[in-house]
Amino acid sequence: MYSFPFCVNWSLFHGKQHAASQAALLRRIVDRIRNSLELHVVLQTAVDEIAELLNIDHCLFFWHFDELDRIQVVCEHRAELAPSYIGNYSLSQLGAIASLIQRGELVLGTGHLSQPFGLHLITRLLAGRSTKMPAPETTLLGKHASLLIPVEGQERSTGFIACLSNRPRHWSGAEVEFMQAIAQQLGIAICQAQLYERTQRQAQRERLVNQITSQTRQSLNLKSILKAAIAQLLEALAVDRCLVHLVEDPDQDDEPSAELTVGAQAEQSHTVFRRKHLFEVCREPLPPSIHDFDTDGPITRWVIQTRRQVVISDVNQDERIGPNNQEYQLAKIKSSLVIPAQADGKLQAILYLNQCSHIRYWSKDDQKLAQAVADQLAISIQQAHLYHQTRQQAQASAEQAKQLAAALQELQQTQAQLIQSEKMSSLGQMVAGVAHEINNPISFIYGNIPYVERYVRDLLHLVEGYQQCMSSQSSALKALEADIEYDFLVQDLPRVLKSMKSGAGRIREIILSLRAFARLDEASCKVVDIHDGIESTLAMLKNRIQADVAIAREYGQLPMVECFPALLNQVFINLLTNALEAVEHGTAAPKTIIISTETIYPDESEQPWVRIRFADNGCGIPRAVQPKVFDPFFTTKAVGQGCGLGLAISYQTIVHQHGGRLTFRSAPNRGTEFCIEIPVEQAVVPQGDRPIPNAGQMQQSNPERALPR
Incomplete structure (x- = not known):
């Protein structure tokens, strides 16, 4: 900061010869004031320069806000131990000088004069006998308000340079005129700084x-x-x-x-x-x-x-x-x-x-x-x-779409159930009719074969008796024996009767299996032996089981199970049919299908369940289609070879009608295992209220058992 090593002799500035010196001093101060575009720095530099130049006790700058009747002291130059006046003050705290500040007038410690005539009058008076000018005493913030110079500043406010002292001071006209010049230049610097601040x-x-x-x-x-x-x-x-x-x-x-x-x-x-x-x-x-x-x-x-x-x-x-x-x-x-x-x-x-x-x-x-x-x-x-709002509408639309998808899925399931019910009804009626029509003649044949055997045996004994009684036979009888191959007939006729009896018995067993599979003569839900249902299903599929396919039975001790036998048998035949097709297309040897059963207690439940597994070492299910295997009408078979309802109906039967679980695990070229779990006793729950597992539950793998190799 520039400081003056001596007190300026203001009397030297009265002559024209010293105008250049005064201009140089003003220019030097103004250059320091304009050295920054920050308003606070500009004002602080101004009060510092003025205080050093005039050798006064306290110099400060304050704003007077017209609308608020307040002043705000924003910067000051003071002695080291002097109190600070930075802050806001009401005009009522300023006493008599308040009205002068309100009018924006130049104020001297010996009085006040309004612009623009005040400066010239002060100059004339102080140049002659300033020490004898009578004036009322003016104070500001507890100090003598020796000089207050108004400065043009921001809108709706006026700035003041206040030169304060601890005792009255008399001012020369040159000092006042010089301060006016500084105030004018300071006003320009303030405008520039305010413009810069507004831009910032x-x-x-x-x-x-x-x-x-x-x-x-x-x-x-x-x-x-x-x-x-x-x-x-x-x-x-x-x-x-x-x-x-x-x-x-x-x-x-x-x-x-x-x-x-x-x-x-x-x-x-x-x-x-x-x-x-x-x-x-x-x-x-x-x-x-x-x-x-x-x-x-x-x-x-x-x-x-x-x-x-x-x-x-x-x-x-x-x-x-x-x-x-x-x-x-x-x-x-x-x-x-x-x-x-x-x-x-x-x-x-x-x-x-x-x-x-x-x-x-x-x-x-x-x-x-x-x-x-x-x-x-x-x-x-x-x-x-x-x-x-858009998200809410989208969520509502998504929820509506979800409901429509659920309705469509339910419609597809209903359609599949209707198709299956009609198929099962037609198949049951056909099986029952065929079994009934075949049962009567086969029963007649099977029942009369023992009598035929006895009659033939008696007739043969009679012929033997005639042969023994007749010492000689006529040539005609001998020719007849040779013609009918009597010796071969005697040996082969019992074997024929035995074959007829075996065939009739087999037909009778098939009819019983058909009746057991259809279960039309039994109640809808009853207690049955699961193993009997599996065996009757295997009997129905006997012609489908090729010679190189081994059926391994690993039966455990199962209690009698309350279920829907006809529907459960349909599930067995669907799973076994898929297993037979898988091993036919597989490359593993020997081709094996393992049927295992056991009693379980899931989720620490006291009620027993039965678990039935159908595992094969066939071609497996591709991972891409595994999430869809239980979807209605989904099939990987060629057109005309499958309708895509077998597994969907099986899932519907096990999950919805028996309250159980149908899961599977499969790996390409490593086989597939389907696992059925149903309770031993059926709970009285409407079918519509059965829980429907999600896709993850449908495909839940069971790590307890390895796939057959």
């Missing part, structure tokens, strides 16, 4: 709004947008609290909640507090105030009604709040700026900016920045709400 604030405002816009485009998560925005605004305006109140917010939980997150988008990290419809960020060590925030407070109601900003420099002086408002006292709020956030004429939220450390007079730039952020937040909130 405009850039900051646009940067902040662009950040919020970018966040809105990247994510429509309203919570993330609000948290980042208020954290950034807290830093941009240097406030102590920033709070957003969502006036209408359908996308929130029903119950109030609190959560802590870090606003990573802000210049500094801040803790964001949240309550239902409220988001707040505050500086440490201030505690959150959202739990004490009144969402129906006087300021909130006023903003909702008027849709206008609320600018409060001192909350104690605001009639709507008052000095005894507990909410503001708990939050330690001294100044508040409240901005409505509106979009398309609808109030979306209210933005609260609160100062707690000191009373703050909100500038127009503060209000513009807060309003720009509020407008962008309103758009973001509106877009988030629209996105939420």
